[in-house]
Amino acid sequence: MEEAIRVAEREYTKEEVLKILNPLVAEWFASKFRDLTPPQRYALIPIHNGENVLVSSPTGTGKTLTAFLIALSELFNMAEKGELDNTVYVLYVSPLRALNNDIYRNLEEPLREIREIAQKRGKEIPEIRHVVRTGDTPSSQRQNMLRKTPHILITTPETLAIILVAPKFREKLRTVKWVIVDEIHSLAESKRGAHLSLSLERLRELTGRDFIRIGLSATINPLDEIAKFLVGYNEDGSPRPCLIVDARYSKRKSIHVVSPVSDLIYTPAQEVTSKMYETLYDIVKKHRTTLIFTNTRSGSERVVFHLKMLAKKKGDIPEDSIATHHSSLSRGVRMDVEEKLKKGELKAIVSSTSLELGIDIGYIDVVVQVGSPKSVTRCLQRVGRSGHRLHETSKGIMVCVDRDDLVEVAVMIREAYRHHLDKVHIPRNPLDVLAQHIVGMAIERKMNAEDAFKIVRRSYSFHDLSWEDFENTLKFLSGSYGELEEYKVYGKIWYDPFEKVFGRRGKYARVIYTLNIGTIPDEVSVKVLTLDKKYVGNIEEEFLERLVPGDRFVLGGKVYEFVKSDGMTAYVKPAFDQKPTIPAWFSEMLPLSYDLAIRIGEFREKMFQWISSGKPREEIKRYLTRECKVNSAGAEAIVSYFEEEYLVLKSLGSKKFPSHRVILTEKYRDEAGRIHHVFHTLYGRRTNDALSHALAYLASRKANSNIGLAIHDNGFALIYPPGINIDVSLRDIRPEELEDYLKKSIFNTELMKRRFRHVATRGLMILRNYKGHEISVEKQQLNASTLLRVIKKWEDFPILKETYREILEDYMDIQHAREVLEKIHKGEIEIVDVGLLDTPTPFAYNIVLEGLSDIVLMEDKRALIARFHEELMKKIRKMSLKASTT
Template identity: 75%
Template sequence: MIEYATRAYSKEEVLRVLHPLVARWFDQSFDDLTPPQKYAVVPIAQDRNVLVSSPTGTGKTLTAFLSILSKLLEMADKGELGNSVYCVYVSPLRALSNDIYRNLEVPLREIRELAEEEGLELPEIRHAVRTGDTPPNEKQKMLRRAPHILITTPETLGIVLVAPKFREKLKTVRWVIVDEIHSLCESKRGVHLSLSLERLRELTGRDFIRIGLSATINPLEEVALFLVGYNDDGTPRDCLIVDTSFVKRKDIRVLCPVEDLIHTPSEVTTRKMYEMLVDLIKRHKTTLVFTNTRSGTERVVFHLKQLMPKEVENVDEWQIAAHHGSLSRYVRLDVEEKMKKGALKAVVSSTSLELGIDIGYIDLVVQLGSPKSVTRCLQRIGRSGHRLHEVSKGRIICLDRDDLVECAVMVREAYRGRLDRAQIPRNALDVLAQHILGMSIERKWRVEDAYRVVRRSYCYHDLPYGDFLNVLKFLSGGYSRLERYKVYGKIWYDPEEGTFGRRGKYARVIYALNIGTIPDEVAIKVFT
């Protein structure tokens, strides 16, 4: 049953359900609970599935981890903490994964110091990041000393589910945290993750606790179903929704670089836009600028590096930086560290900094062009004034009349608290094909068993059986006329026996190299 949390717990009640060391650390570190912590920590400690919806900067991540760290310490006290994974944290961005790793180091270190003060010997609680950036030697270390908390992305989770040795470490998983679930559920990446979670459920042989962390999104009931899915008998799994999406104070304005957007030449509009952007950056300590493309990010950074040193005293080129997914891991980490230290004057990003990465204090967010949705508008502007009681300050600069009208309506709806309805994809057969190939690598399957696992996902709960069989036929090379398009069989499928499995020794390689739903390149043919 999906239900809303109605009871707020006091700090004393929350501390009572935590391990003594975790409770003492929290009590020394924080004066009071944030709104999501008042409603969610105790239910998570009671092993309930929970979806937390709350604005940026309200301590959602710590809300999820408090009870888990407490339970891991209890297991350590009893000598039950083995060399395997107990918690999987899934984030949509590698940068966010690295950030969570750093943020977990602080409580783990300080809790260990408290234990040493009391003369207690505390076993190490290990945590590690495993993404596409993780070097092979680090992956080998994880086999020898498995992290108790695995921090990963949807695509990497899909890969480790077929890793012959490491998948054995996942059989002990008790908790899964899906962070920034609002950014995943509306894309096929979320569909991919929902099937990975059901395959993980099949691997563990029992239900695990699911915790979803979300910025403000609508409708919460549907997102909760996306998180928890269905039981084998078709009934939805239970989930408690913690909705603390109170209205955070905001200051959003729509700006135009010129008075006449229709008749002013584009080169003049662009020049005036950069002048306006430089002026905004000059009047604030640290400004985060969002564009809608990675190429746009690089273009803006190039022009700002040309203009800023001339227009603003004591500003060098290195104080203006780009951050997006095409940059190397080391460049991204360097930019994030400099932002935390307050060393940068302006950072330009496409999407990689719009989620909950800890980037220090930002006092202004500038959006170039329309963010395309009210939810994304609030998410990006919420990166400024990141702390609980501060004002989120944002400026949207429009370069054409269509953007101007769109952004004006968007800001009006943002002030009214009206959000776009989340559109969760259903029955995506391309994602299903990837997972059927992955399942075939794991073992030989009966068709009915595989269909049962797939239908537990919210995204495939109403998948017709005929469509499932057609995907099996397609993957097994049943459509010979497609061979001229280099579409060959990747699994074997016996319709009479009702079974399927892997075909060939390269199945795992094909799966790992082609996993995910983020296209390497986007090309669209336009016919007129």
């Protein structure tokens, strides 16, 4: 860890903290809290001493008060001396409006109670004002903030970027002394974080001095990277100092894995499903309030439906005490659910991801996860929502009905207890975000480009930005690509490349900037029509993004085949008698993290070593129960799963077994005559996305035909049409060729079209709103398709370059894919091929069936797995019979 970034080692006592506080604040604090929480013991005095601090600790450990207490104390000092101006001193930024409203309410109490103490002591103190300002704030309230400026401003990253160019209000920010960034882990992972980091550097320019930065985060890793993201860099390129308060493990946890049945192969699908809902219902019944996470929105609706059916049947839980909460519900419905939760009126709440972040939802005594949360960090963040107080234990139960999920979660929990967390991925140098901020800077004043470049490079997200990319973005924004004007892309700024100076162009620049700022794309539903223009229904844009012609999916209970898209319309043809190849929740699935995937690969290696060396089954099961917290049914299912894979591969004469160091490949011909070429690359879906697209590109060139793809966290399959059987290997791709193959493979896809629109909109190339007129997403998409055709000849065009970067680095994981290829070429990863099989090996079931896992076909999926299994067992029995007679 660099010198500037250090971990807090000194703890302070309550007495030491009370001494430095304003006497009124000290009296209030002493009367409210018996002792300091871990974050408070380490962080309060350093904040008082003017240090930047990153606090990472679970929910319910007093993080928020840690962040505000010193600022409140100093504001009361100023108020007593009559030194409070009509300006902002504390800036609090969070990603959620709901969290902002919580913080507003949470501050009301101390502010009121401290003033009451003052009145009792006969002191009249001016009011310390705090206000929430977001996109929802009416203009009358915004006007009022100029007259009565909040001393504590609570806002979002987007609103901060807007007020930085608001001519009058911007002046009120010159006095900012403390900036608190809440839920920083959630911001850092997306472009909203890059956006905020540039706003903070522009604020630093405005104040003319450093302010104290306080970051608050749940469980995250690595903390030194998040600290650098929070504080940025000095002009000389060194990181600004930051103190890390690591209290991630300050709460006890109890996490267990439950499989409702021990045989996940032969137990009929209906029985497994009903046992799962019985298990969930049983947990809900035994606890006061249960928070259940599913990985998809449709999954959460399904769980609520079944729990309510059981409640109706059994009559021991009121039906209306079970509710769902996810991002597709209206704001009103979500707020109503949150309110009921806080009041303790709900027994169970089912959510996809929307309750992961720190909004105050009252008391939860157990968190249940259906399926795998896909990363150790996410697992701990979710489980951390239970046992809200510091001395309480966070309790989590993972319910799995799939063998791959079971193995994944078992390893995940072992790693959670070992404190091994996945690394966060922070987007680097997003040029669309840069474009927005260059326009923002131009609106502030005429600027020297080299000075602006220095400001931008102080941000962690843009620290290694090249001058060439910076200047190309200036040129694009100033209309240097003349032929784009006929497509209504006009310069937003002017730039003089000789003097290296830029400024705003036109009187509408500020309006365009204010109405088009932000990084969250307009998501909209896509209309689905048959080729003869009959309306079928709607799908989400994210779902369309992953479709390729020939994919089949269910809509309104019927199967359709995707043909093409035009703007925001998808064209399909009926395929009623065929099976879907894409599940309905396909676009919502969380990807398995690379770090956890590697640990599962290592676990595979260990299991196969144990089995081949004859380690007793009971001993292996005891290990799983003790180290991985798996129930006995789950331990039985895991051991059987590995034994089957072992026996099958042994019967095929293989001496090697799939792990992080061995990539097994196999082929399987299905009933339709298609060959599934399966690659057991257990590296997580983002890495597999990159490896598979590059290999599919090579295969389609070799076969002179379109090649299908099934991508899974544990591997991928190339699907060759009937009559085609080719041999391609990951050895055929050199690490340095990967990027080129990927760019070629994605250029004509839906993914490229959509992402280009998002990037072009963020980069202000396509406007969402012009002079107050909303531009429909459909029109934006048509404009984007036209522009993409025009600019594809300019390799270095910032918006095209950023689209590729976003797809290859943020959506896929080209870095780890390249690493895998390097290890293959160095011989550190071995590729073992077991040839064409009439039945896939057990570890390949889910990869082959990736295309057949729609909800309506859950039964078919299980039936098919049972059939594969039956055939395999026959083969193994035959082999062992042969072995015993020879």
